[in-house]
Amino acid sequence: MRKGYLRKMPSDPSATAFANPNIAFIKYWGNRDEALRLPVNGSISMNLDGLFTRTTVSFQPSLPFDELIVNGHDVTGPGLERVSAILDLIRGMARIEEQAEVISENNFPSGAGIASSASAFAALALAAGKAAGLELSERELSRLARRGSGSAARSVPAGFVEWRAGTSDEDSFAFSIAPPEHWALADCIAVVSAVHKKTGSTEGHALAGTSPLQAARVEDAPRRLDICRRAILERDFEALASAVELDSDMMHAVMMTSSPALHYWQPASLAVMQTVRQWRGDGIPACYTVDAGANVHVVCPEKEAQEIATRLRGIAGVTDVLTARAGGPAKLLEKNLGD
Numbered sequence: 001m002r003k004g005y006l007r008k009m010p011s012d013p014s015a016t017a018f019a020n021p022n023i024a025f026i027k028y029w030g031n032r033d034e035a036l037r038l039p040v041n042g043s044i045s046m047n048l049d050g051l052f053t054r055t056t057v058s059f060q061p062s063l064p065f066d067e068l069i070v071n072g073h074d075v076t077g078p079g080l081e082r083v084s085a086i087l088d089l090i091r092g093m094a095r096i097e098e099q100a101e102v103i104s105e106n107n108f109p110s111g112a113g114i115a116s117s118a119s120a121f122a123a124l125a126l127a128a129g130k131a132a133g134l135e136l137s138e139r140e141l142s143r144l145a146r147r148g149s150g151s152a153a154r155s156v157p158a159g160f161v162e163w164r165a166g167t168s169d170e171d172s173f174a175f176s177i178a179p180p181e182h183w184a185l186a187d188c189i190a191v192v193s194a195v196h197k198k199t200g201s202t203e204g205h206a207l208a209g210t211s212p213l214q215a216a217r218v219e220d221a222p223r224r225l226d227i228c229r230r231a232i233l234e235r236d237f238e239a240l241a242s243a244v245e246l247d248s249d250m251m252h253a254v255m256m257t258s259s260p261a262l263h264y265w266q267p268a269s270l271a272v273m274q275t276v277r278q279w280r281g282d283g284i285p286a287c288y289t290v291d292a293g294a295n296v297h298v299v300c301p302e303k304e305a306q307e308i309a310t311r312l313r314g315i316a317g318v319t320d321v322l323t324a325r326a327g328g329p330a331k332l333l334e335k336n337l338g339d
């Protein structure tokens with residue numbers, strides 16, 4: 001970029017933002033465009049209150065390269081490159097060249113197997129945009145977050161969120177379908193110790209198309225999205241529960257039948273799923289969903305969460321249970337709001 005076209009940096013080129021992770025009720029699995037992270041199907045999720053990533057971005061003229069510190073540790077290599085790619089998009093939009101220091105912390109244990117990429121890239125997009133002096137809309141922030149991690153698009157808006165697959169970078173973004181207070185649901189995350197290293201979702205998405213079941217999963221996605229969206233709007237737990245479990249099982253069927261095959265469930269994951277199905281048969285409102293890992297997210301009405309968490313702790317192989325209710329949008333920290 002020619003110097004003459006560069007903008008002056010804002011007077012305080014730093015900002016701090018935080019964002020919740022989210023749990024997908026209808027899953028995103030597979031991209032039609034890997035580089036732009038345009039998904040093959042839409043998805044619906046709930047933000048997880050109380051769990052968050054907090055990220056400070058400061059653009060500094062003296063820095064020769066971007067720097068990334070996560071939970072007190074320097075990150076280099078592919079982790080840094082993924083963050084720099086988002087910073088490059090922001091630098092391009094703001095017409096600045098300064099490199100940035102990015103300091104990020106998660107308040108949830110990294111060993112708990114909750115993907116931090118959703119909250120991390122949502123917080124990064126918001127903090128970096130603000131630090132660069134841009135006024136970005138929620139839609140623009142969701143699109144930017146999507147470029148770092150698809151599910152991060154859904155951690156930008158509040159509460160219950162839908163990400164329409166879209167057809168291009170411009171129209172693939174997430175929006176809120178209901179605020180967090182719309183429905184008092186909770187996610188009780190049954191942490192299950194995994195014995196082998198899992199394949200990350202970025203590699204997993206690239207394998208989805210190798211499964212002969214993926215086409216059927218994608219073809220049926222609009223139907224599941226309709227059922228899930230309506231169940232949320234009407235607060236119909238039974239309808240939500242069957243759509244959520246079906247969608248999780250369909251994604252894992254695709255994972256297990258891709259080449260190479262991805263098997264994320266552990267014996268304890270299966271034990272939790274079976275128990276939850278049995279509880280529901282006995283009239284206890286709870287349903288399960290599993291991401292690209294062994295932990296089982298048990299979704300239930302908030303008033304049942306304490307009892308369900310206690311029962312989950314009693315299942316052999318469950319090492320911990322974290323509980324979260326529906327969370328708000330990605331936010332700038334107070335001191336930056338008036339800038």
Ligand code: PMV
Nearest residue numbers: 024027028150151201291292
């Ligand atoms: O955003 P990614 O690339 O980490 O993919 C997320 C994939 C799942 O968590 C398995 C499903 C989802 O929609 O969150």
